Amino acid sequence: MKRLPRDNADSLRRITRRALILGGAQAAFIGVLGLRMRFMQVEQADQFRLLAEENRIKIRLIPPARGRIFDRNGAVVAENVPSYRITMVREEAGDVDAVIARLAKLVELDPDELDRARRDLQDLRGDTPVTVADRVSWGDISRVAANTPALPGVTPEVGLSRRYPRGADYAHLVGYVGPVSERDLERIDAPDQLLLIPRFQIGKIGLEAQREDVLRGTAGNKRIEVNASGRVIRELDRREGQAGADMQITIDNELQSYAHARLAEDSAAAVVMDCETGDLLACASSPSFDPNLFVRGISVNEYKSLLDNKYRPLPNKAVQGIYPPGSTFKMVTALAALEAGLVDPSETVYCPGHLEVSGRRFHCWKRGGHGNVDLHQSLRNSCDVYYYEMALRIGIENISDMARRLGLGLEHDLPLTSVAAGLTPTKDWKLINKSQSWVIGDSVNAAIGQGFVLTSPLQLAIMTARLATNRSVTPRLIKSIDGVEQPNGHGDELGLSENNLREVRKAMHAVSNNRRGTAYSSRIIEDAFRMAGKTGTSQVRNITAAERARGVTRNSDLPWERRDHALFVNFAPFDAPKIAVAVVVEHGGGGSTAAAPVARDITLQALYGEDPPLSAYPAKDRGRIQSQQERLRRARPTRDGDGSDRA
Template identity: 60%
Template sequence: MRRTPKDKEDIARSLTRRTLMLGGAMTAMVAALGVRMRYLQVDQADEFRLLAEENRISIRLIPPTRGLIQDRNGKIIAGNEQNYRVVITREQAGDVELVMRRLAGIIPMTPEELEETVNDVVRHSAYVPVIVRDRLSWDDFSKIAVNAPALPGVLPEVGQSRFYPRDVDFAHVVGYVGPVSERDLAEREDPDPVLRLPKFQIGKIGVERWMDDTLRGTAGTKKIEVNAVGRVMRELERNEGDPGADIRLTIDADLQNFTQARLGIESAAVVVMDVQNGDVVACVSSPSFDPNLFVRGISHVDYQALMENDHRPLANKTVSGAYPPGSTFKMVTALAALEAGVIDENYRVRCPGYLEFGGRRFHCWSRGGHGTVSLTRSFAESCDVYYYDIAQKVGIDKIAEMGRRLGLGVRHDMPMSAITEGNMPDKAWKQQRHKAEWRIGDTINASIGQGYVLASPLQLAVMTARIASGRAVAPRLVRMIDGQEIPVPEAPSLGIAESTLAAIRRGMDEVVNGERGTAKSSRIVDVSMALAGKTGTSQVRNITAAERARGVVSNDQLPWNRRDHALFVGFAPAAAPRYAVSVVVEHGGGGSAAAAPIGRDVILYALSGGIPPLDAYPASQRGRIESMLKDLSLRDPTTGAAPKAEKA
C-alpha cells in the first residue's frame, strides 16, 4: 500500500517523539548512575576505602566507673585510680601465641604468666578483649604503643582500678574487689553482660560485695574501627554508661583509725554504736590486712602468711566471731528476773564462793566469796553466785527471751560478710540440737554467759545500746546512697519498765565508778563523759577440781591460746547515753585489765571528737596515758611496731 506524503510525515513525527523519549530515559539513567557513582566514589570514599582494606567495625563494652565508698564525713575509703593496662582480642590477633611472645619481649612476663594469658584468651569469645597486664608503668605503656604495628589485636589503654587509701582500717568492713569467677556468675540468675568481661572486678567481701549492684553501675559501649591486622584505627562512637552510686557509711574514719591503732597487734574486736539511731561509728577487727594486695593479686607467700597467723587477720571478729559473753551477760539474767517479778532491786543472796547443786559445786570467781550481795553490788563486784541463784528462779526460757529482745541470738541485717547469729539457747534448742533435756546446771552456766551462750561483739554493742536507750535500736552501717540520706525510723520501745532499766544502769555505773567496781581503774573523771559498763571474762578451758584444789593457774602462765577471753561493754555519758561500746580481746585474760581500758579510750575519743583529753583520766594515770597516746600516733596499726630510728 502506497503511503501518502501526509502518512510519511506522521510516521516521521512519531519516530522522532519515541527517539526523544528513549533518549531522555537513557539520559536520566546515565545521570542517575552518575549521581550514584559520585555518591559511592566521592561521598562514601572513606568508608569504602576502609572496607577495601578489610577494615571492620567492632563494638565493645566500656566498664562503668565504680562508685566511691566514704566515711560518715565524706572521706574516701574506697576509690578509683588511673591504671595503665594492655588488652588483647583474639579475632584481631590471629596467632595469639606469636603475638604474646612478641609482647613478652617488650614487657617482662614469666613463662607461667604467658601460658596463663594465652589460655585465658582462648577460653573467652574471640571478640572479647582480655586484660594481659594492668598497673603498667608509663615506660612499658609507651613501649607497647610504639610497637603496636607488630602487635595485632593488642591495645594499650587507660582504665581504672580500685584503691583503698585507708587500707587496714577498713579491710573487714569495706572488703575488696576481685575478678569475676564462675561461681560468681552461677550465683546470679541473669548476670550483667559486663560481668563476662575478662578480669572485670566485683566485690568479694564486706560492703563491696553486699552492695555490689549499687556500686557497679551500668556499662557503656564504644564503636571502633580496626584494620586487617587488628590495629585500632579510630573510635567512631562512644556511649558512656552510668557510674555506680557513691555510698557513705556511718563509720567515722578517724575513730576507726584510732581504734585500730589502740588495739595494736591484739587479736581483738571493738564496736561503737550511737545508742539513739544505731549508727555504727567504729567497727574494728584486729589484726587487719591490706585489701590492696587482693586487688592487685596477692602473692602465695603473703596469702599463706595471713592464713597461718594464729590471730586470724582475715576473719572479721566484730560480726563473725561468736564468743561466750561471760559476765557481760549478767544484765540479761538480771533483767529477765526483774521483769518476771521473781526478784526486786532489793533482793540479796549470800555468796560463800560457790553454789552447790546436784552434788556439784558451781564456783564464783572469788574463791572466798562476796558475803551478802545486792543487785547493785553483784554488778560492781561481778558476783557469780548471785546469778546462779536468780537464774534458777526465772528459768532459761525467760532468760533466752530477754536475750533475744536485747539483740542476742539474732542475725543483724548489715552489708557485711559472715554475720553470725550467735546462740541464745533455751530448752527447745537443746532438744532440737542435742536431742537432750535441758538441765538446771545448763541454766546456771548460761546465767553468767558461759555454756551454750555465744555472742558477737556487734550483738554485745546492740545489747548495751538497747539497755542504755530503752529502745530496740538496730545497727546501721549505710548512711547515704548517691547523696540521699537514708531515713532512720524511730526504734520501738523494748517494753521494759524504765525503773527496771534504771536499776541495771545503776549497777553498770557502779562497775566503773564505785569503790569496789571491777573496772574502777578505767573510770572517766570528767563527769560530763562518765562511763558505765560491765567487765567480763570467759573461759576457753575447763578447770578441774584438782587444779582448783592446788590453785588455778593464772592466765599469764598459760599458752596464749588457752587464756581466757577478756570482754567489756559500756555506754557514755552515763547520765545521758550517746555511745555504746563493746570490746573483746581474744585470750586477753581479765576483762577489767585487758578490755575495759580499751573501751574507755575509744569511747572518750568518740565523745571528744579527737585524741582524748588528759584531764578526763585519773591524775595518777595521766603520765602513762600521755605516753601511750603519743606512742599510738607513731605506731603502724598493721604490725603495732614502733618506727625504726633513722640512721645519721
C-alpha cells in the same frame, strides 16, 4: 557407507531437540541465578551491608566507674584510680605466640599474669579483649603505642582500678574487689555481660560484695573501625554507661583508725555505736590486712601468712566472731528477774563462793565468796552466785527471751559478710540440736554468760545501747546512697520498766566509778563523760576439781590459746548516753585488765572527737596515757590533707 537423506533428517531433529532442552535448562538456570542476584542485591541489600559493616565495625563494652565509698564526714574510703593495661584480641592478633614474643621485648610481662592471659586467649571468644599486662607504667604504654604496626591485636588502654587509701582500717568492713571467678559465675543465674570480660572486678567480701548491685553500675559501649587485618583505625562513637552509686557509710575514719591502732597488739574486736541512730561509728577487727593486696593479686606466700597467723586476721571478729559473753550477760539475767517480779533490787543473796545445784558445785570467780549481795552489789562486784540463784528462780526461757529483746541471738541486717546470729539457748534448742534434755545446770551456766550462750561484739554493743535507751536500737552501716539518706536505727520503745532499767544502769555506773567496782581502774574522771560499764571474763577451758583444790592456774601461766576471753561493754555519758561500746580481746585473760582500758580509751576518743586531755584520766595513768597517745598518733594514717578527695 553413504547415509540416506532420511537418516540425516532424523539425526538433525534429535540434535535440535537436545539443543533446545539444554538451552532451556541453561536459560532457566541463568534466570534463577538472576532472580537470586536481584533478591540478594536489592531486597537483602541492607542485611548484607550490615554484615559487611560488622566485619569492619567492632562493638566493645565500656566498664562503668565503680561507685566510691566515703566515711560519715566525706573522707574517701574506697576510690577509683587510673590504671594502665595492655590487652590483646586473639582473632585480630593472628599468631598469638609471635605477638606476645614481640610484646615481651618492649614490656616486662609477669609470668603468672601471662599464663592466665594465655588461658583466657585460648578459652574465650576470639573477639574478647584479654588483659596481658596490668598496672604497667606510662613508659610501657608509650612503647607499645609506638610499635602498634608490629603488634596486631594489641591495644594499650587506660582503665580504673580500685584503691583503699585507709588500708587495713576497712579491710573487714568495706572488703575488697577481685577478678570474676568461675565460682562467682556459677552463683549467678544470668550473668551481666560485664562479668564475662576477663579480669573484670567485683566485690568479694564486705560491703563491696554485699552491695555489688549498687556499686557496680551499668556498662557503656563503643564502636570502633578496624581494617582487614583487624587493627583499630578509629573510634566511631561511644555511649557512656552509668557509674555505680556513691555510698556514704556511718563509720568515722579517725575513730576507726584509732580503734585499730589501740587494738594493734591483740587478737580483738571493738564496736562503737551511736545510741540515738544506731550508726556504727567504729567497727574494728584486729589484726587486719591490706585489702589492696587482693586487688592487685595477692601472692601465695602472702596469703599463706594470713591463713597461718594464729590471731586470724581474715575473719571480721566484730560481726563474725562469737564468744561466751561471760559476766557482760549478767544485765540480761538481772533484767529478766526484775521484769518477772521474782527479785527486789534490795533483796540479798548469800555468796559463800559456790552454789550446790543437783549435786554439782558451781563456783563463783571469787573463791572466798562475796557474802550477802544485792542486785547493785552483784553487778558491781560481778558475783556469780547471785545469778545462779536468779537462774533457779526464772528459768532459761525467761533469760533467753530477755536476751533476744536486748538484741542477742539475732542476725542483724547489715551489708557485711557472714553476720553471726550467736545463740540464746532454750530447752527446745538443746533437744533439737543436741538430742538431750535441758538440765538445771544449763540454766545456771547460761545465767553468767557461759555454757551454750554465744554473742558477737556487735550484739553486745546493741545490747548496751538498748539498756541505755530502752529502745530497740538497731545497727546502721550505710548512711546514704548517692546523697539519699538511708533509714536509721533509732528503734521503737522496748517497753521495759524504767525503774528496773534505772537499777541496772546505776549498778553499771558503780562498776566503773565505785572503788569496789571491777573496772574502777579504767574509769573516766571527767564528770561530763562518766561511763557505765560491765566487765566480763569467759572461760575457754574446763577447770577440774583437782585444779581448784590446788588453786586455779593463772591466765598468764597458760598458753595463749587456753587463756580466758576478756570483755567489756559500756555506754557514756551516763546521764545522757550518746555511744555504746563493746570490746572483746581473745584470750586476753581478764575483762578488767585487758578489755576495760581499751574500751575506756576508745570511748573518750569518740566523745572528744580527738585525743582527749590527760585530765580525763586518773592521775596515776596520765604519764602512760601520754606516751600511748604519742605512739598511737604515729601508728595511725594521716588525715586527708587538703580535703580534695572528700565528697
